[in-house]
Amino acid sequence: MSGCSAPERGVPALRCVGLEKSFGGVLALADVTIDFTAPGVVAIIGPNGAGKTTLIDGISGFLRLDAGRCYVGGRETTRLQPYQIVRRGLVRSFQDVRLIQQESALDNVMLALTRQREEALLGALWPMRHKAEEELNVTTARDTLRFVGLDDNAESRASDLSYGQEKLLALACCLATRSDILLLDEPVAGVHPDTIVRILELLRRLKDDGKLVIFVEHNIDAVRQVADRVIVLDQGRVIADGSPGAVLARPEILDAYVS
Amino acid sequence: MEYLLHIVVVIEIFAILAISLDLVAGQAGLLSLSHAAFFGIGAYASALLALHGTAGYLTEMVVAMATAIAASLLVSSSSIRLHGEYFLIATFGFQLIVFSVLNNWTAVTGGPSGLPGIPGASIFGWQLRSALDFAAVGALQLAIVYLVVRLMVRSPFGRVLRAIRGDEAFAQSLGKNTVGVKVAAFSASAALAASAGTLYAFFSSYIDPTSFTILDSVLILSMVLIGGSGTLHGPLIGAVVLVTLPELLRQVGISGELAGNLRQLIYGAALPIVIAFRPKGLVGRSGLDGRFGAK
Secondary structure (H helix, E strand, C coil), rough: HHHHHHHHCCCCCCCEEEEEEEECEEEEEEEEEEEECCCCCEEECCCCCCCCHHHHHHCCCCCCCECCCCCCCCEEEECCHHHHHHHCEEECCCCCCCCCCCEEHHHHHHHCCHHHHHCCHHHCCCHHHHEEEEEEEEHHHHHHHCCCCCHHHCCCCCHHCCCCHHHHHHHHHHHHHCCCCCEECCCCCCCCCHHHHHHHHHHHHHHHCCCEEEEEECCCHHHHHCCCCCEEEEECCCEECCCHHHHHHHHHHHHHHCC | CCCHHHHHHHHHHHHHHHHHHHHHHCCCCCCCHHHHHHHHHHHHHHHHHHHHCCCCCHHHHHHHHHHHHHHHHHHHHHHCCCCHHHHHHHHHHHHHHHHHHHHHHHHCCCHHHHCCCCCCCCCEEEEEHHHHHHHHHHHHHHHHHHHHHHHHCCCHHHHHHHHHHHHHHHHHHHHCHHHHHHHHHHHHHHHHHHHHHHHHHHHCCCCCCCCCHHHHHHHHHHHHHHHCCCCCHHHHHHHHHHHHHHHHHHCCCHHHHHHHHHHHHHHHHHHHHHHCCCCCCCCCCCCHHHHCCCC
């Protein structure tokens, strides 16, 4: 899968500068500045209400930040709409798995795959024009489902999948956007241990493919297994940033978040 | 015979309206109460052009559709970001405004007395005169509208529409410009409704605002919901049932005035009954299940 925004040498794949957000006087993000380089698997941890999901929402354009700027591949994305940010090569998943429940797994991936020009209204009136591309997309969608291990469930309705399968399908949808940067909100929370192993293995493979995976997670075991960098947020501030070995060994962090 | 053909044309008109409304209501989950307004805009645009010029049926229809698209953009620009019942209320407001304009802008629309004496229309030199002519043109027009909507529904465009109904934020997170797609679908839906207005204006040769009221919008939405939204043939069946039923009442000897009142009663009763006992409409699969998060 080729990327939309090939990272330039020396430019961080994702750069957040001075991000701020408050909700009714409560500071959710306070001057958060982080550079992310690709490839990599970065875990963001912290207690509930630390601002982890707010950070994902802000970077992905789902939440308007009070201050700060975001850059994807060196180009500013701060005020862009979510769909425009996806086209710059940054995709996000949701904590509560979101899918089109009444459609098949294959159709969910197809939704993520198709490009806007095939989706133009007037283009719909000339189906032959996009027939070849649509067939190619079906093949790619099946390949993507096979990559996450859902090839046997391609025709199942999303609503008939187990929770772990839904998480895998959501991941497949993220991959189908061909983004180089994936922001995953609790990718293994509430998932069967066998599926956790599978998801973590996929995250490793994505890094090997050159992607930048940033994930929010409470499961510290999972963090230890895949992350090559851990960022700790507390009350909207970055209080630790480094290798898992160093960060997770600090007693105050162990006490607070790794019980 | 003339009477039967008259009913056939009315069915064709309402089937076009119901199918075009299904594009936004059934596919994208955008329930709208302004479809009679777009129908009226199409009828008045066609009638005014015919009264002030000599253009043919197809030209009138193209102008009607373009006018409806322009009007739909007024609604879209202010309200397309609203969800569920808020969008419904916005379209309700637009419907009332359009009726007000048709009813009060006497210099152009003739006000409550409407536009009489709409001249006959012709298509490529074929002068439409009898009810049979209009039934034939209506059938062709209905077939084209059905085909166009079906192509849209089955295309990647349709996939995005259903994704918007299912979970708009999810669609956005996958790079879909959901606002743009909704604006496009709403415009297309309005344009197809306006094409039914052209058929109606020339068929009846007289139009007035009472054909384009909020009750007509409710009727069209009822056809979609009773027939089965999101199915295309459901709204078609809904149109046949809701147009034919009151005519059957008349046949069993109930007077016209009483039949009219009974008609309102039937619509009023049919909607809750169908929603209670056949929530997916007469033909089955509902386009609305996703809106309510049913698994």
